[in-house]
Amino acid sequence: MTDQPTExxxxxxxxxxxxxxxxxxxxxxxxxxxxxHDIGGRVQVVGEGEDVPTAVAAVLRAQxxxxxxxxxxxGGGGVEVLKQVHAVEPEIKFLALSVSDAAEDVIGVxxxxxxxxxxxxxxxxxxxxxxxxxxxxxxxxxxxxxGFVLDAFxxxxxxxxxxxxxxxxxxxxxxxxxxxxxxxxxxxxxxxLFISIKTVETHVSSVLRxxxxxxxxxxxxxxxxxxxx
Amino acid sequence: MSAPLVAPQPVPQRADRQLGxxxxxxxxxxxAAHLNWPVLVLRIGFVLLSGSMGxxxxxxxxxxxxxxxxxxxxxxxxxEAASRSGxxxxxxxxxxxxxxxxxxxxxxxGAGLLWFVQSAGLGLPTWALWPALTGTAGLMLIWxxxxxxxxxxxxxxxxxxxxxxxxxxxxxxxxxxxxxxVGLGTSVTLLVIALPDLPDTSxxxxxxxxxxxxxxxxxxxxxxxxxxxxxxxxxxxLLADARADMAAHLHDSVLQTxxxxxxxxxxxxxxxxxxxxxxxxxxxxxxxxxxxxxxVKAALVGSAAEVEDDHGVDVDIVVVGDRELxxxxxxxxxxxxxxxxxxxxxxxxxxxxxYAEVGDDAVEVFVRDRGAGFLPELIPADRMGVRGxxxxxxxxxxxxxxxxxxxGEGTEVRLEMKR
Numbered sequence: 001m002t003d004q005p006t007e008x009x010x011x012x013x014x015x016x017x018x019x020x021x022x023x024x025x026x027x028x029x030x031x032x033x034x035x036x037h038d039i040g041g042r043v044q045v046v047g048e049g050e051d052v053p054t055a056v057a058a059v060l061r062a063q064x065x066x067x068x069x070x071x072x073x074x075g076g077g078g079v080e081v082l083k084q085v086h087a088v089e090p091e092i093k094f095l096a097l098s099v100s101d102a103a104e105d106v107i108g109v110x111x112x113x114x115x116x117x118x119x120x121x122x123x124x125x126x127x128x129x130x131x132x133x134x135x136x137x138x139x140x141x142x143x144x145x146x147g148f149v150l151d152a153f154x155x156x157x158x159x160x161x162x163x164x165x166x167x168x169x170x171x172x173x174x175x176x177x178x179x180x181x182x183x184x185x186x187x188x189x190x191x192x193l194f195i196s197i198k199t200v201e202t203h204v205s206s207v208l209r210x211x212x213x214x215x216x217x218x219x220x221x222x223x224x225x226x227x228x229x
Numbered sequence: 230m231s232a233p234l235v236a237p238q239p240v241p242q243r244a245d246r247q248l249g250x251x252x253x254x255x256x257x258x259x260x261a262a263h264l265n266w267p268v269l270v271l272r273i274g275f276v277l278l279s280g281s282m283g284x285x286x287x288x289x290x291x292x293x294x295x296x297x298x299x300x301x302x303x304x305x306x307x308x309e310a311a312s313r314s315g316x317x318x319x320x321x322x323x324x325x326x327x328x329x330x331x332x333x334x335x336x337x338x339g340a341g342l343l344w345f346v347q348s349a350g351l352g353l354p355t356w357a358l359w360p361a362l363t364g365t366a367g368l369m370l371i372w373x374x375x376x377x378x379x380x381x382x383x384x385x386x387x388x389x390x391x392x393x394x395x396x397x398x399x400x401x402x403x404x405x406x407x408x409x410x411v412g413l414g415t416s417v418t419l420l421v422i423a424l425p426d427l428p429d430t431s432x433x434x435x436x437x438x439x440x441x442x443x444x445x446x447x448x449x450x451x452x453x454x455x456x457x458x459x460x461x462x463x464x465x466x467l468l469a470d471a472r473a474d475m476a477a478h479l480h481d482s483v484l485q486t487x488x489x490x491x492x493x494x495x496x497x498x499x500x501x502x503x504x505x506x507x508x509x510x511x512x513x514x515x516x517x518x519x520x521x522x523x524x525v526k527a528a529l530v531g532s533a534a535e536v537e538d539d540h541g542v543d544v545d546i547v548v549v550g551d552r553e554l555x556x557x558x559x560x561x562x563x564x565x566x567x568x569x570x571x572x573x574x575x576x577x578x579x580x581x582x583x584y585a586e587v588g589d590d591a592v593e594v595f596v597r598d599r600g601a602g603f604l605p606e607l608i609p610a611d612r613m614g615v616r617g618x619x620x621x622x623x624x625x626x627x628x629x630x631x632x633x634x635x636x637g638e639g640t641e642v643r644l645e646m647k648r
Contacts, residue, residue, distance in 0.1 A: 027316075077317035099512075102308050105317055112318075121543075143582060147547035150586070181547045182595045182641075183582025 071098035116140030146180035356423035367412025375450035540573035550587035560626035576600025
């Protein structure tokens with residue numbers, strides 16, 4: 001909608017010329033305007049949606065780099081938006097943004113194809129950073145999501161049920177998840193584990209893929225059985 | 230993982246049908262869960278029982294009607310409300326992929342048994358066999374549909390589409406129900422043809438009676454469902470009253486907080502502390518994060534909340550796993566609380582990250598801030614804070630605390646307690 005020139009840039013991220021095009025989907029107008037106010041200077045907000053049909057329409061019209069998607073939304077929730085958009089445009093990337101902490105729903109949008117999950121209390125800087133990451137095809141895990149993942153893939157499964165590579169996290173992936181849960185930024189994780197940031201991103205993307213593709217019974221049952229912080 | 234997590238599965242009080250692991254209607258799965266028998270034994274048992282004049286099939290069909298579908302555990306009110314108003318997509322329950330090998334083995338066993346019994350002359354007479362087979366198949370097809378009707382909302386559609394949309398959305402089901410009815414019809418026709426010669430009127434009456442019985446049987450699941458939902462509604466009414474009181478109470482607490490926020494509008498720290506406390510309370514109620522302080526997780530979350538309130542910082546806490554809070558773990562929780570307080574007081578930043586992992590043989594807690602930091606070796610020996618309340622306390626209790634910090638780099642305290 002607006003095409004404001006942007007002054008501020010985050011270091012090591014593309015400058016204003018490449019400001020990411022973002023659609024904000026949330027059923028609370030106040031929250032939408034809050035987000036626009038916070039990050040509007042650094043990304044280009046090209047559309048808004050307040051329920052499933054308007055969101056799908058706005059996304060398909062604007063063809064944004066990233067969609068900020070509320071988990072709970074009139075008309076079937078964020079999952080429905082993801083399904084309908086991805087049926088037409090599988091390349092559009094979604095970042096879930098929510099106050100809902102019901103693990104079931106968070107895992108639900110991730111499994112439906114969102115590339116990350118952050119809580120609404122995230123700071124503007126972190127949000128811009130997360131948008132940039134998602135736009136580049138990486139995954140964004142908040143500490144909370146990392147906690148969910150660790151819980152879902154924890155050792156509480158019987159080993160006989162784990163026969164696929166998809167169903168468990170590698171040692172390295174577990175370490176990365178634990179550091180994210182401890183509040184480490186990617187840069188700090190890289191330093192901690194003596195690997196490059198790119199490698200950290202690869203690990204996180206791989207966890208995301210497992211989360212989306214693993215058909216593990218426990219994963220789904222876990223999500224419905226437990227309501228975690 | 231940890232033993233307390235995997236609680237011994239409670240045996241359900243009443244048997245129900247479990248569609249998640251069903252081959253057909255979940256009768257055997259439900260009975261197996263109820264009796265704690267292996268499900269394959271029951272399945273083979275039913276097939277063998279069917280050898281004697283189709284008794285197994287009859288019993289199965291009766292149980293199909295008599296046993297209610299397994300109900301999911303009730304959800305927290307916020308989630309229920311969001312589901313009702315269509316804010317979230319309810320995914321179909323996960324089905325255990327059926328073991329095709331076992332399935333075809335049991336089917337072959339059944340077919341073989343049928344053939345043997347029939348050719349040995351021990352089974353149903355031929356005039357009854359085909360009606361029984363087509364009728365059972367038709368009935369099962371129809372009842373199966375009754376079990377699998379999704380409650381997709383057709384709201385928001387107007388005009389003629391409102392009438393067409395359900396037909397479009399459910400066309401495959403409608404076709405299957407029609408097929409089922411065709412099966413039933415065939416069965417009735419075959420039966421009527423096989424009727425012995427009687428006067429015309431009684432023959433017609435008998436045929437009519439058979440058709441009516443068949444239709445009633447086909448509609449049985451819907452009748453039963455209607456009856457069950459009546460009693461559910463009665464129970465829900467009671468619950469709703471209790472919830473209304475709860476909601477009123479909640480409303481008061483939120484209004485109270487809003488009033489406090491208005492009064493303290495000039496003090497941003499106080500306002501954000503109030504808002505966070507209210508958010509926590511509301512979220513706990515809405516999304517069922519009720520904490521009984523008897524577990525490690527609840528105790529840690531509780532401590533984090535207290536530190537947030539007392540020191541006006543954000544404590545982001547993530548806990549993986551859980552376990553009962555025994556006396557041996559209390560020092561760990563206290564030390565963690567102390568570490569949070571230290572971070573809140575001395576780091577100079579307003580955000581503390583806490584991560585706890587409750588594992589089989591160890592509990593680990595990390596408390597991290599990105600604040601001022603310090604040089605651990607420079608703490609004077611007489612300073613109680615870190616050394617006394619965290620390191621020493623934990624060591625006395627058999628645990629281990631390490632502190633990583635450097636000026637300008639923040640601080641991370643790692644607390645560990647082995648089993």
